[in-house]
Amino acid sequence: MRRLLRVTEPVDLGAVDPRSTPGLPDRAVTGEHRKAWARAQVGLLGAELAQQQEMLYATAQAAEAGRHAGSPAQRVLLVLQAMDSGGKDGTIKRVAGAMNPLGLHIRSFGPPTPEELRHDFLWRIRRALPPPGYVGIFNRSHYEDVLVARVASLVPEATWRARYDEINAFERDLADDGVTLVKVLLHISYAEQGTRLLARLDDPRKHWKYNPADIDARARWDDYQAAYADALGRCDTDAAPWFVVPADRKWYRDWAVAHLLHETFDTLRLGYPPAGFDVARERERLRAGGAVADGTVEVNGR
Ligand code: ATP
Numbered sequence: 001m002r003r004l005l006r007v008t009e010p011v012d013l014g015a016v017d018p019r020s021t022p023g024l025p026d027r028a029v030t031g032e033h034r035k036a037w038a039r040a041q042v043g044l045l046g047a048e049l050a051q052q053q054e055m056l057y058a059t060a061q062a063a064e065a066g067r068h069a070g071s072p073a074q075r076v077l078l079v080l081q082a083m084d085s086g087g088k089d090g091t092i093k094r095v096a097g098a099m100n101p102l103g104l105h106i107r108s109f110g111p112p113t114p115e116e117l118r119h120d121f122l123w124r125i126r127r128a129l130p131p132p133g134y135v136g137i138f139n140r141s142h143y144e145d146v147l148v149a150r151v152a153s154l155v156p157e158a159t160w161r162a163r164y165d166e167i168n169a170f171e172r173d174l175a176d177d178g179v180t181l182v183k184v185l186l187h188i189s190y191a192e193q194g195t196r197l198l199a200r201l202d203d204p205r206k207h208w209k210y211n212p213a214d215i216d217a218r219a220r221w222d223d224y225q226a227a228y229a230d231a232l233g234r235c236d237t238d239a240a241p242w243f244v245v246p247a248d249r250k251w252y253r254d255w256a257v258a259h260l261l262h263e264t265f266d267t268l269r270l271g272y273p274p275a276g277f278d279v280a281r282e283r284e285r286l287r288a289g290g291a292v293a294d295g296t297v298e299v300n301g302r
């Protein structure tokens with residue numbers, strides 16, 4: 001999936017069908033069954049993601065204690081970008097939801113606060129990075145500073161133009177510092193966004209998610225698509241690749257993002273760190289205290 005969904009240059013988002021399902025195996029059959037199949041797969045992948053996350057966390061913990069010569073700063077950072085109602089929240093709920101909340105570091109970025117505005121645009125991003133061993137998720141990110149900032153003319157053109165290089169330098173530093181970046185655009189269609197925004201208006205329980213300003217951004221759809229194309233084209237590097245996930249179908253979106261994360265963890269060749277103590281001796285000490293019941297103990301709830 002990393003190969004299949006990696007952005008290609010020149011970036012042409014119009015050529016990516018938001019309803020398509022690249023990589024979905026034929027055996028996933030057709031129609032409604034595909035959906036059930038993909039949802040079941042996300043459940044299975046989720047269990048594996050949870051274990052991969054645990055290995056990442058355990059390795060970092062052991063490294064911190066100075067017992068294991070792993071890469072001490074290793075962490076994963078999933079950057080999610082999308083137009084409004086593109087499904088960032090749903091993806092986090094479904095995909096990250098399978099992992100241990102203790103090892104997750106989830107941050108959302110809205111309009112900068114007055115304090116944030118007093119600093120460089122990467123200031124708040126640096127402060128939000130996941131600590132070693134954690135899986136970070138950015139719900140929007142520094143890319144807003146070349147998206148909304150550009151389309152809504154929040155800064156002069158020279159300012160946002162200079163940011164692509166700044167972002168590349170920043171992300172290269174992150175990679176050097178052990179951060180494995182996975183940048184994902186959840187790609188929805190104009191029509192699908194219309195349907196989703198209408199659903200938010202139709203359901204009083206979803207009004208809290210609706211923002212009248214979303215219609216203003218929607219009116220600039222083509223400008224946003226152009227800004228996305230530039231951001232993806234200029235900031236897609238091997239150290240920090242961009243992926244485009246067709247996202248009109250939520251079940252495909254979740255399945256694809258779960259795979260991207262799973263494959264990314266695989267590239268890290270994770271394992272559990274060796275014990276920093278003598279296991280046999282500890283077992284003896286424990287038994288010496290008596291009262292250890294026989295039987296099996298549940299491991300990871302299994
Ligand atoms: P949904 O996709 O469900 O609508 P959301 O991500 O839009 O959720 P909101 O809290 O509604 O969440 O909106 C966040 C807003 O913050 C977006 O409109 C986004 O463009 C804006 N924002 C984020 N970063 C910046 C930035 N650097 N400068 C200006 N606006 C920003």
Ligand code: MG
Pocket residue numbers: 084085209211214
């Ligand atoms: Mg919004």
